[in-house]
Amino acid sequence: MTDLLVIGGGLAGSEAAYQAAQRGLKVRLSEMRPSVQTGAHQTHDLAELVCSNSLGSNLPDRASGLLKNETRMLGSMLVECAEAAALPAGGALAVDRELFARLVTERIENHPNIEILREEVKEIPDSLSIVTSGPLTSPALSQSIAALSGEEHLFFFDAIAPVIHADSINMNIAFRASRYGTGEEDAGDYINCPFTKEEYYLFVEALLKAERIELRSFEETIKSGVKAGHFFEGCLPVEIIAERGIDSLAFGPMRPVGLKDPRTGKRPYAVVQLRQDNLAGSLYNLVGFQTNLKYPEQKRVLRLIPGLENAEFMRYGQMHRNTFIASPKLLRPTLQHIERDDLFFAGQITGVEGYMGNIATGLLAGINAARFYHHEEPITLPQTTMLGALCHYVTHADLKDFQPMKANFGIFPPLESTSKIGKRERGKAYAERAL
Numbered sequence: 220m221t222d223l224l225v226i227g228g229g230l231a232g233s234e235a236a237y238q239a240a241q242r243g244l245k246v247r248l249s250e251m252r253p254s255v256q257t258g259a260h261q262t263h264d265l266a267e268l269v270c271s272n273s274l275g276s277n278l279p280d281r282a283s284g285l286l287k288n289e290t291r292m293l294g295s296m297l298v299e300c301a302e303a304a305a306l307p308a309g310g311a312l313a314v315d316r317e318l319f320a321r322l323v324t325e326r327i328e329n330h331p332n333i334e335i336l337r338e339e340v341k342e343i344p345d346s347l348s349i350v351t352s353g354p355l356t357s358p359a360l361s362q363s364i365a366a367l368s369g370e371e372h373l374f375f376f377d378a379i380a381p382v383i384h385a386d387s388i389n390m391n392i393a394f395r396a397s398r399y400g401t402g403e404e405d406a407g408d409y410i411n412c413p414f415t416k417e418e419y420y421l422f423v424e425a426l427l428k429a430e431r432i433e434l435r436s437f438e439e440t441i442k443s444g445v446k447a448g449h450f451f452e453g454c455l456p457v458e459i460i461a462e463r464g465i466d467s468l469a470f471g472p473m474r475p476v477g478l479k480d481p482r483t484g485k486r487p488y489a490v491v492q493l494r495q496d497n498l499a500g501s502l503y504n505l506v507g508f509q510t511n512l513k514y515p516e517q518k519r520v521l522r523l524i525p526g527l528e529n530a531e532f533m534r535y536g537q538m539h540r541n542t543f544i545a546s547p548k549l550l551r552p553t554l555q556h557i558e559r560d561d562l563f564f565a566g567q568i569t570g571v572e573g574y575m576g577n578i579a580t581g582l583l584a585g586i587n588a589a590r591f592y593h594h595e596e597p598i599t600l601p602q603t604t605m606l607g608a609l610c611h612y613v614t615h616a617d618l619k620d621f622q623p624m625k626a627n628f629g630i631f632p633p634l635e636s637t638s639k640i641g642k643r644e645r646g647k648a649y650a651e652r653a654l
């Protein structure tokens with residue numbers, strides 16, 4: 220006997236299944252990998268991180284740090300696993316992605332109330348369910364969701380950053396440091412590739428001229444009337460940022476603030492930061508360097524980065540689909556469907572963006588599905604909590620301009636005190652109020 224079906228064993232689905240199982244429900248978690256692939260995941264594991272290995276800030280007065288503290292208080296299993304797989308990353312919670320996914324998979328596999336089925340779900344079930352099929356929801360299930368939700372099924376593109384082998388980085392040029400010296404390791408948590416002004420302009424010129432992968436595979440979907448064409452603003456491909464102006468990268472992902480090149484003693488004109496990607500420290504990702512260049516072009520252009528002239532690529536950057544529903548029209552802040560009390564959505568598919576938001580909404584959907592099952596009122600979290608504010612935002616935003624939203628203080632109701640306080644103090648006050 221199954222009490223609850225969870226569709227998709229990613230971040231949200233794993234957390235949701237666990238929370239409901241902990242509350243006594245018999246849960247069936249359906250995950251389509253490995254028989255059906257998403258195009259971005261590379262393993263069979265549950266909770267695979269598809270791009271960056273960072274779950275964002277761990278500082279208590281930052282929005283993402285607050286969301287972590289809230290989910291910790293609510294007993295998040297995934298945050299526990301992330302802490303067990305943590306790597307040095309300044310004030311952020313970065314993880315060894317393989318270890319993290321393995322720990323989550325083991326916790327789910329060993330739970331007496333959870334059964335994992337490796338199958339693609341093609342239709343929204345009629346019984347108590349949580350849909351956590353993510354931004355790369357399979358086409359068949361997407362159609363079923365579109366049928367349930369009418370015209371308001373949105374669709375757009377996103378891009379992922381390349382990963383390189385650490386021993387191919389030229390450390391005579393690149394140097395270790397964290398911005399403003401805030402890292403955990405004495406030498407600094409990041410590897411930084413410094414540019415002079417001339418090197419930077421040559422690089423941007425090459426980037427702009429490089430060949431990109433055509434978006435053919437998406438065209439049919441676009442023709443069939445699905446909205447497309449805009450990028451995930453927080454995850455723009457570097458070549459698209461570069462198109463906005465010659466110095467946009469130097470003010471964006473390549474900003475050099477808080478860094479000094481030990482060879483010159485000065486701040487470089489621009490910097491590419493590399494972040495450790497696995498526990499062994501043998502792989503590094505290019506922070507903020509999502510791209511859609513053709514693979515040979517990535518190799519050619521990214522090797523123009525000082526220190527990466529001999530870079531060996533473990534994974535190239537790529538573009539992919541990103542699917543999310545029109546939550547302002549379809550969902551309640553409890554994450555229940557507007558017309559079906561027994562149907563929940565969580566994770567990226569709701570328009571809550573980012574690993575931590577996906578975990579947190581999975582957690583709330585798991586708790587609320589269990590409450591529904593036990594004939595208890597599902598919880599609507601106060602808007603003064605980060606998770607409550609996110610759920611409120613995606614269910615109340617103006618549908619016309621609806622875009623995925625990650626944890627940030629801008630969606631909070633203002634503080635009661637009207638006295639002027641600095642940004643950090645404000646963050647602290649928001650966090651205190653929330654907790």
Ligand SMILES: Cc1cc2nc3c(=O)[nH]c(=O)nc-3n(C[C@H](O)[C@H](O)[C@H](O)COP(=O)(O)OP(=O)(O)OC[C@H]3O[C@@H](n4cnc5c(N)ncnc54)[C@H](O)[C@@H]3O)c2cc1C
Pocket residue numbers: 226227228229230231232249250251252257259260266267268269270271272338339340341351352353354355356357360377378379454539540541565566567568572573574575577
């Ligand atoms: C390529 C890419 C890069 C991203 N990079 C970042 C990043 O760097 N940082 C960040 O914070 N966020 C990033 N995101 C956004 C988002 O946080 C992640 O995608 C996150 O993994 C989403 O969590 P989720 O649980 O909603 O979905 P997922 O983790 O994708 O899990 C969904 C699961 O459902 C399965 N599934 C899909 N359809 C079906 C079906 N019909 N039946 C059964 N199973 C199904 C999938 O195989 C998958 O395992 C990225 C998204 C993408 C697509």
